[in-house]
Amino acid sequence: MNCFFASCEIAQNPSLKGKKIAVAPNANNRRGIILAASYEARPYGVRSAMRVSDAQRKCPDLIIVEPSMGLYSEYSRKFFEYFLKITPLVEPASIDEGYLDITDVCKPDEALSLAEKIQQDLLRQFSLPCSIGIAPNKFLAKMASDMKKPLGITVLRKREIREKLWPLPIQEMYGVGKKTLATLLTIGIKTIGDLANFNNMELLKEVIGETNAVSLYSHANGNGSNEVDANRFNDVSSISNSQTFDHDEYDVNNMKLIIKLLTNTMCNRMEKHNFKAYNFVLQLKYSNFKTMSKSVSMVNPTSDNRRIYKLFENLFDEFYDDASPLRLIGVSANKLIEAKDEIKQFSIFDSLDSEQKEYQIDHLIKSINSDIGMNILKKGMPKITKTKNEKFDKFDKSWRDKK
DNA sequence: TCTGGGGTCCTAGGACCC
DNA sequence: TCTGGGGTCCTAGGACCC
Secondary structure, three states, rough: OOOHHHHHHHHHHHHHOOEEEOOOOEEEEEEEEEEOHHHHOHHHHHOOEEEEEHHHHHOOOEEEEEEHHHHHHHHHHHHHHHHHHOOEEEEEEEEOOEEEEOOOOOOOOHHHHHHHHHHHHHHHHHOOOOEEOOOOHHHHHHHHHOOOOOOOOOEEOHHHHHOOOOOHHHHHHOOOOOOHHHHHHHHHOOHHHHHHHHOOHHHHHHHHOHHHHHHHHHHHHOOOOOOHHHHHHHHHOOEEEEEEEEHHHOOHEEEEHHHHHHHHHHHHHHHHHHHEEEEEEEEEEEEEEEEEEEEEEEEEEEEOOOHHHHHHHHHHHHHHHOOOOEEEEEEEEEEEEEHHHHHOOHHHHHOOHHHHHHHHHHHHHHHHHHOOOHHHOOOOOOOOOHHHHHHHHHHHHHHHHHO
């Protein structure tokens, strides 16, 4: 989709049509950036990822619209549903991009007219402009779709890569970001063609890593997967929520409050999709941009707000140094599972009678205090002793909760 | 002029097992 | 006191994408 977020806003509110608009969160936040800009705003130099204040300076009458992710998801759902009427082989790549395998839908010489129909339909039915690439594999289709914007359709045959793909600067290649660009330049690779004809694979592997080297080299030569994976529709693997502060945060109480709010939102989204998670990550970004992440994994998955907040609070207490100002706090839930697919794992401990439990506890304490625990003890942990029975009974419930 | 928020995937290193 | 070679799984960090 072309400038998807901005297009959705215009589709929803036609009075914005033809105007210079940009989508940006809390525009008065000095750290806010542009997420999408309409084609009317672009001649003024307004670009996505640009700070809102810069955009406003370049284009004083720019209309800033607050993003509504719900609206964009809704449009996304609609046009993917439309794609599924054309073929079941649809692989979503992001909220506004996807691959369609049309091999069995039409003859090769009909692909172009099918693309034209799709483009017109999306414009008519949803007021959404898009660009389309037609190619023998996903990488080439992706590169082709980027060649003409907005409302472009580009066919990229494998035999055309020499004149259409190879002259492009290497940073325009999908998969090459800032770091890889810098590395590739040091070994003399400036264009996609340079990479395609690079004859020292060992060196390439050494500088950008084996997987990256193999895949980028193969893509540059016009090869790549043509497998369109329709299962991606159900394949969400994480849900996260983070916030960059308007000003660096120094107050620990505020930090904890933010963690609570972020956790709330995250859990609501999990419950909306009926997800539970096995793994939770707390992310801190310091004012110097250094980031730290700490995670905790569970035996049984959960989406319980209070429980998850407690996990994050413990991580925070354990790892935050109580002094460094923070720029961002983020939380995420990983290793998601649909609640209906959950398999409960019970502790063997639960099934023991009290005498067996007593024996197991004695045995555990003995182990911890001897060989197995040597490393822990060396680090200054006090010797572990058993509490009196009545005390243990009192704590029995919370012990069980903690498994 | 300091640089968002949502994701995915890969890798190095460590714990642990046989 | 030092110590192999095969493997799996987990965590933290980083690169990339839109």
